[in-house]
Amino acid sequence: MFQPTCDFSSLKQDIIKRLETISSEIDEGLRTLQNDNECVLGKLEDLKERFEQIETVAASFYLNCYLSPFTEKYLDLSTCVQNLSHQKHGGLIVIERRIRLDSIIRQGTPVGATLTSSLLESIFYPGNPLHDGAVLVRGNEIVSAANVLPLSERIVLGKKLGTRHRAALGISEKSDALALVVSEETGRVSFAMEGNLYRIATASSSV
Known part of the structure; x- marks a missing residue:
């Protein structure tokens, strides 16, 4: 059996960067929610799309991890x-x-x-x-x-x-x-x- 090779650094760094960006946008959304005159529906839809994109990149990263031992x-x-x-x-x-x-x-x-x-x-x-x-x-x-x-x-x-x-x-x-x-x-x-x-x-x- 081949040894796992799960050091796909560029994909991992991309995932981390995207998650940090979303974390900042969630904080901004929480501040927006405190203002009764602001609607956050558009921002929530954007965050949903961002999470779907991250899932796709993360799947690419883990695919190589799952394949490399075999x-x-x-x-x-x-x-x-x-x-x-x-x-x-x-x-x-x-x-x-x-x-x-x-x-x-x-x-x-x-x-x-x-x-x-x-x-x-x-x-x-x-x-x-x-x-x-x-x-x-x-x-x-x-x-x-x-x-x-x-x-x-x-x-x-x-x-x-x-x-x-x-x-x-x-x-x-x-x-x-x-x-x-x-x-x-x-x-x-x-x-x-x-x-x-x-x-x-x-x-x-x-x-």
Whole structure:
């Protein structure tokens, strides 16, 4: 097993800076509330958006922390999903952790190649026969592609999820795997772990 590498200082400093800014704005909001002639609804809405942005940046930070003990290729994974997001190419990547996934997923096409960003991107290129299923990553290797995952029946935020997101949640509900998913409609990148879905920051996201 790889040793955790959780010293992503720039992301951590960004989170701290954003939280300090919000703390100051909350103090200002409290002072505003003491004035009966002031309305704070607009400020509360702005703070809500700021918290959502911080959650997205924090998810990016913790994603690398969760991946680094299980693969040395976490930067390749990050580069891949950033590029897929920019091009709005859908993708679903499952990183196996402690629990073996062979009996949980329906096996697709064996790949057996060292993980690189360019190889992953080529698998998910539209029109590639393998692009519709999930890629299985074990350690530093792409084990297989076009795998079929169990689908979650959950509804998140009152909306039905697309197949990729349901599959990402489904595998995270039945194992300790971490699943990265890129939406081809919006380019948004999320990861599923322990039955929860978290959006992560990309170069094109407004965080």
